[in-house]
Amino acid sequence: MPVLRVPYTDPLPLPRIIPPSAKSTDGAIAALLEFLAPSLPRPSVPQSSISSKLATCAKGAEHHGKTLLLTGAGISVASGLADYRGANGTYTLNKTYRPIYFNEFCENHEARKRYWARSFLGWTTLDRARPNKAHRACGELGRLGVVGHVITQNVDSFHPAAHSHLPTTELHGYLRSLVCLTCRNEYPRRSFQEHLARLNPTWAAFLEEMLASGALDTENPDERRKKGLKANPDGDVHVPDAPYTTFRYPACPVCLATPPPKPGGGVLKMHADADGAWDTSSEGGVLKPAVIMFGESIPAATKVAAEEAVDDARRILVVGSSLATYSAWRLVKRAKERQMPIGILNMGGARGEESFFADVQEGNTGREALRISENAEQVLPEIVRLLRERKRS
Structure with a gap:
């Protein structure tokens, strides 16, 4: 039998929702808007006809750099594919x-x-x-200037197919x-x-x-x-x-x-x-x-591309991944070491997330840290809709 062992095959502990107001779907959407707010291009006109939450996000939302998305198998379940560690x-x-x-x-x-x-x-x-809708929403977040790069653990090529305009690093090949x-x-x-x-x-x-x-x-x-x-x-x-x-x-x-x-x-x-x-x-x-098969090394060029994507971003949002594989977890660890705000949108637990959120300040509304357990195919398109409404107004 091979010495290598597949990591984290048992269910991970359920997450601590951050902020606490994000326990409902509406609260999770509001918190995710708050998390993405610093990546919004600076508004050129006052925001007057959108929701109060979007208006609050827009105030002082200086352009501090774009958000990096790190996606896993959970984002492709709605396309009819199996995942590894979900229910x-x-x-x-x-x-x-x-x-x-x-x-x-x-x-x-x-x-x-x-x-x-x-x-x-x-x-x-x-x-x-x-x-599915979540992949396409990632592309729209790119068009809106919020997301600058996607790193995916998935080998289904859905991200390049859904948004060829948005750079995608396929961490585990295709x-x-x-x-x-x-x-x-x-x-x-x-x-x-x-x-x-x-x-x-x-x-x-x-x-x-x-x-x-x-x-x-x-x-x-x-x-x-x-x-x-x-x-x-x-x-x-x-x-x-x-x-x-x-x-x-x-x-x-x-x-x-x-x-x-x-x-x-x-x-x-x-x-x-x-x-x-x-x-x-x-x-x-x-x-x-x-x-990249189990036990195979990721090519050096792919590693460098993923690390540069982390370094070029100002915050990272994990979507549909338990971070069970070291190749993905280490990228979030790198973001943490660079003191970048970390957000996780995943149904179920994620590897080592307690360390990523150990120093969350009281009063955080989602901007500096985000942990929500929602369906990405439902949440991300709604975020896009709200941001488009903001842009139109």
């Missing part, structure tokens, strides 16, 4: 679930068969899913592409899916049966279990007792066409069967999803 999350309902480790994928042909078979079945759900472990060329996931279907006609027929039965039309875990399936995040579907060892996957087409050189001279051996499936006699050309 219906994989770690909550499936205690035996363990993601594939990076070293397993790189070193084990059978592990890759199992991974790609499950991904083949689950990809359709992810491919059909679309950004599922829309494959990357060759040898030559580092990328390959579109949709084309890869078609190749998997050609290599595995029996599996393709099974997938068609599941689609026809509606088994993949729901993320409800009870309904999927009735159909013999277990759905996990990131386009992964487990079918108990499935013959994973029969599954075949393509080799990198670039490496097949031009075998890469060996470090010590010569070229790597590259072999595929008549259909283009990777052969075990090959010395490279293994395609991997362009995501």
Whole structure:
């Protein structure tokens, strides 16, 4: 068994709502407006026709720099995708679930068969899913001049799709592409899916049966279990007792066409069967999803981009993340060390949040610290509506 352990699979403690007035949805919206107020462009005209709360936010709301958004799986649940640690999350309902480790994928042909078979079945759900109102609201906050950058832990590419104008750092990569472990060329996931279907006609027929039965039309875990399936995040579907060892996957087409050189001279051996499936006699050309697998390091350039985004902002708002992964938690820790106001909008607890909010001053109305437990798809669009009203007036 791998030494690595998935962190924080048990439910985290419920949060302390900050400020206390944010325990209701209306109070949470008012507090979030207060938190975002310093990022608002300075108003050029008096605010006279909007709510008293917006007027209060506008007074003295000097432009101290834009807000950075850090998002997690919770923001994509409304798009029909599973999360990890929510009430219906994989770690909550499936205690035996363990993601594939990076070293397993790189070193084990059978592990890759199992991974790609499950991904083949689950990809359709992810491919059909679309950004929801919360993703689009993030983009509108960018247009309004409030948000300057998004860092997302998600690999669904919904943020770039929803707001191409707003810079997005995909901290953990993305599922829309494959990357060759040898030559580092990328390959579109949709084309890869078609190749998997050609290599595995029996599996393709099974997938068609599941689609026809509606088994993949729901993320409800009870309904999927009735159909013999277990759905996990990131386009992964487990079918108990499935013959994973029969599954075949393509080799990198670039490496097949031009075998890469060996470090010590010569070229790597590259072999595929008549259909283009990777052969075990090959010395490279293994395609991997362009995501950061468990146990894999985030590329240095991505780390730097995320850290610079924190340093360039003046406050950070976490949306839909429990911060269970260190790569995300350390960014909020960096913001704390820089004495930046921290806000968290997440249903359920977040890792280490008590330390982030340990020094909240009495009388804080949300501007210096914010912790609310609300549905992002409901709250963020309402924030956008209110800010647009302010801008019009």
